[in-house]
Amino acid sequence: MLTYAPVDADQGVIQKIFYVHVPLAIVALGGFIAGGVMAIMYLRTRDRRWDMRSYVTIHLSIVLAVGVLITGSIWARASWGHWFVWDEPMLVVFLIVFLLYATYQPLRFSIEDPDKQARYASVFAITAGAFVPLCFGAVRMAESVTHPPTATMTTSSPGTVTLTFLVALTGMTLLFITLCKYEMASKNVSATVRRLRRRLAGDDDQLSATGRSAAPQL
Amino acid sequence: MRATVAALLGKELALELRTRESVPAMVLFAVTTYVIFHFGLDRNTVDGDLAAGVLWVTLLFAAILGINRLFVADHEQGGFDGFLLAPVDRTAMLVAKAIALLAFLGAVELVAVPAFGLLLLGPSLGQALPELLVVLLAADVGIAVVGTLVAALAIQTRARDLMVPLLALPLLVPVVLGASQATAPLFERGGAAALPGDWLSLLALYDLLFALIAYAVFDFLLED
Numbered sequence: 080m081l082t083y084a085p086v087d088a089d090q091g092v093i094q095k096i097f098y099v100h101v102p103l104a105i106v107a108l109g110g111f112i113a114g115g116v117m118a119i120m121y122l123r124t125r126d127r128r129w130d131m132r133s134y135v136t137i138h139l140s141i142v143l144a145v146g147v148l149i150t151g152s153i154w155a156r157a158s159w160g161h162w163f164v165w166d167e168p169m170l171v172v173f174l175i176v177f178l179l180y181a182t183y184q185p186l187r188f189s190i191e192d193p194d195k196q197a198r199y200a201s202v203f204a205i206t207a208g209a210f211v212p213l214c215f216g217a218v219r220m221a222e223s224v225t226h227p228p229t230a231t232m233t234t235s236s237p238g239t240v241t242l243t244f245l246v247a248l249t250g251m252t253l254l255f256i257t258l259c260k261y262e263m264a265s266k267n268v269s270a271t272v273r274r275l276r277r278r279l280a281g282d283d284d285q286l287s288a289t290g291r292s293a294a295p296q297l
Numbered sequence: 298m299r300a301t302v303a304a305l306l307g308k309e310l311a312l313e314l315r316t317r318e319s320v321p322a323m324v325l326f327a328v329t330t331y332v333i334f335h336f337g338l339d340r341n342t343v344d345g346d347l348a349a350g351v352l353w354v355t356l357l358f359a360a361i362l363g364i365n366r367l368f369v370a371d372h373e374q375g376g377f378d379g380f381l382l383a384p385v386d387r388t389a390m391l392v393a394k395a396i397a398l399l400a401f402l403g404a405v406e407l408v409a410v411p412a413f414g415l416l417l418l419g420p421s422l423g424q425a426l427p428e429l430l431v432v433l434l435a436a437d438v439g440i441a442v443v444g445t446l447v448a449a450l451a452i453q454t455r456a457r458d459l460m461v462p463l464l465a466l467p468l469l470v471p472v473v474l475g476a477s478q479a480t481a482p483l484f485e486r487g488g489a490a491a492l493p494g495d496w497l498s499l500l501a502l503y504d505l506l507f508a509l510i511a512y513a514v515f516d517f518l519l520e521d
């Protein structure tokens with residue numbers, strides 16, 4: 080990525096942050112939408128595992144979104160001279176989407192009943208998941224010239240750029256999926272451990288307090 | 298369905314007329330906010346996009362107050378239980394609450410918009426009025442639908458008063474954007490310019506989309 084792709088003529092080396100920033104953004108937004116789809120699956124099947132998947136996907140997408148905002152700020156500072164540019168709709172919309180999803184964890188945390196928590200979080204995930212494409216559609220409508228949309232940029236760029244970008248995107252997607260699998264496995268293991276420990280202690284009460292948590296309980 | 302909605306709506310309006318809880322507070326809040334803007338901006342009159350921004354920020358924050366109160370009576374006094382026991386379509390609740398919120402917003406704007414014209418707006422309100430009514434209606438429908446959904450989502454949480462603005466404000470950003478862009482030319486100092494149609498269609502699209510989403514997911518919020 081650093082040596083293979085050509086150095087941008089007027090932005091210099093800093094343009095290479097593109098290969099991190101854009102895949103991060105695409106994967107984060109995809110994760111938000113996927114979280115909404117998994118929430119639909121939860122409401123249809125009432126299978127707790129779908130709620131868990133939705134939670135993990137959105138949780139990791141929020142982490143990636145923080146990365147998008149940081150790398151985006153660095154890039155904006157280097158190429159436009161400001162950390163944040165308000166007349167750039169792409170940035171503003173991403174900030175709005177991030178602020179919306181930042182309430183996902185507090186929302187879950189403030190509902191105690193696990194069933195209700197799963198149901199309400201799913202409704203939120205579906206609403207917010209539909210909000211994401213709507214917002215970006217509106218941005219495409221009010222197209223701006225300063226932020227080159229990724230699709231047109233890759234078609235008019237040399238092949239090496241496209242190839243590097245696609246490799247970076249694939250890598251980011253795979254990283255995201257791996258992280259999801261890891262978090263899911265960790266959640267499953269700790270749920271099993273808790274169950275076993277409870278059985279060892281001779282405590283049959285399934286509802287005994289495990290502490291309130293924003294994460295779904297399996 | 299229609300009879301249920303009418304009954305629920307009648308209940309909402311009777312409740313508001315007797316307790317006078319939401320609308321007067323929203324009106325008072327809006328007028329106070331104009332005073333705050335007067336000192337915050339240090340301007341005696343505003344026009345153009347600044348006027349549109351002041352008007353829409355004020356109306357949005359006033360709406361948040363109403364959204365916060367929307368389900369409180371049902372939650373505290375068993376209105377949900379009564380409704381769930383009745384053999385009626387649950388979507389009726391969404392429709393009735395959204396229409397009630399729309400009526401509250403209309404009542405607030407009946408006072409808040411003329412007050413804005415009196416207190417802050419530089420050009421006369423009359424020149425903008427017919428087009429402004431269209432924008433107000435399009436934006437209010439969006440605020441009412443999203444507000445009802447958010448209010449129902451937040452009512453069961455412990456930190457209800459905190460969750461409503463946190464959830465509603467990002468979701469309503471497109472409404473404020475579309476409404477203030479559509480209103481700005483109406484408040485131009487040199488006489489109202491034409492109403493920009495593309496922003497109005499953005500508002501209409503938003504209303505339609507969120508009405509569909511709310512219709513699809515609202516049932517799951519009323520299940521206990």
